[in-house]
Amino acid sequence: MDADKKRTKKSTIEDKLRERRKELLVKRLGIEESWRNLHLSEIELTEKATNEYLAAGLSQLDAQDKEKIEAIDRALARLQADIYDICESCGEVISARRLEAVPWTTLCRDCAEEREQGARLTGPGAEIEEETE
Numbered sequence: 001m002d003a004d005k006k007r008t009k010k011s012t013i014e015d016k017l018r019e020r021r022k023e024l025l026v027k028r029l030g031i032e033e034s035w036r037n038l039h040l041s042e043i044e045l046t047e048k049a050t051n052e053y054l055a056a057g058l059s060q061l062d063a064q065d066k067e068k069i070e071a072i073d074r075a076l077a078r079l080q081a082d083i084y085d086i087c088e089s090c091g092e093v094i095s096a097r098r099l100e101a102v103p104w105t106t107l108c109r110d111c112a113e114e115r116e117q118g119a120r121l122t123g124p125g126a127e128i129e130e131e132t133e
């Protein structure tokens, strides 16, 4: 019974991770498209500074998405190793609700909160917090 339950949960999380990964990759492709357009318009643009500013913004976006994709890949590897619900920091079990909300998380709620208090600069959307346990 329990093993069956766990397997279902695992595949649900895997589906979510793969779905999210696909979304990010599609978004990245869109960004790469913008890059190409940027390079094309570079010929016409005389304001090189503006162009460089735009390029910096795009590459930053790209890096953020890359980070997210890497986090998802890590989570998928954790799924495969069957340690997907073990907190990387304290070794406690990450609640199913939290995993459903943030399937790529590697930290339990307590550790994530602790980390967030230490670094509030991660920005919105870095972690979705549960309301109640």
Ligand SMILES: [Zn+2]
Binding pocket: 087, 088, 089, 090, 091, 092, 107, 108, 109, 110, 111, 112
């Ligand atoms: Zn923890």
